[in-house]
Amino acid sequence: MNNLTKMKILRPANEIFEAFVDPAKIGGFWFSSSSERWEQGKTITLKYEEYEAQGDIKIAEIVENKKIAFRWGSNGEGNAVTITLIDADQANTIVEVNEEGFNENDDQFISRLLDNKEGWVYMLTCLKGYLEYGADLRAALVK
Numbered sequence: 001m002n003n004l005t006k007m008k009i010l011r012p013a014n015e016i017f018e019a020f021v022d023p024a025k026i027g028g029f030w031f032s033s034s035s036e037r038w039e040q041g042k043t044i045t046l047k048y049e050e051y052e053a054q055g056d057i058k059i060a061e062i063v064e065n066k067k068i069a070f071r072w073g074s075n076g077e078g079n080a081v082t083i084t085l086i087d088a089d090q091a092n093t094i095v096e097v098n099e100e101g102f103n104e105n106d107d108q109f110i111s112r113l114l115d116n117k118e119g120w121v122y123m124l125t126c127l128k129g130y131l132e133y134g135a136d137l138r139a140a141l142v143k
Contacts, residue, residue, distance in 0.1 A: 001104050027138070
């Protein structure tokens with residue numbers, strides 16, 4: 001089972017790509033820090049300092065300005081996430097986030113799927129605010 005989330009960002013794909021892979025930029029919209037630049041084959045540690053939490057992702061594939069694929073979860077063997085950047089035109093990009101690997105037999109399946117969708121919509125909203133307006137919305141969500 002997968003969960004697909006999309007949003008149009010009024011910025012070119014190269015700016016969006018750099019926001020994800022550059023450790024100096026990711027703190028403007030998603031995690032508070034990233035251990036290093038995202039590159040294929042690397043394991044990256046992501047931190048949420050506000051929540052005293054961290055986790056690792058394993059970068060499976062990088063296509064500059066087009067695609068970022070990684071696994072997260074236990075030992076990098078959890079769900080697969082693919083972020084695809086689709087040029088709408090030279091100044092606008094559709095960002096698609098597809099997460100796969102949900103267990104349909106899990107008693108909490110619907111709850112996990114809804115929480116996951118909420119998280120991706122929130123992250124993309126923060127990305128849009130950060131790149132289009134310089135707004136810092138990250139870590140403002142309260143459950």
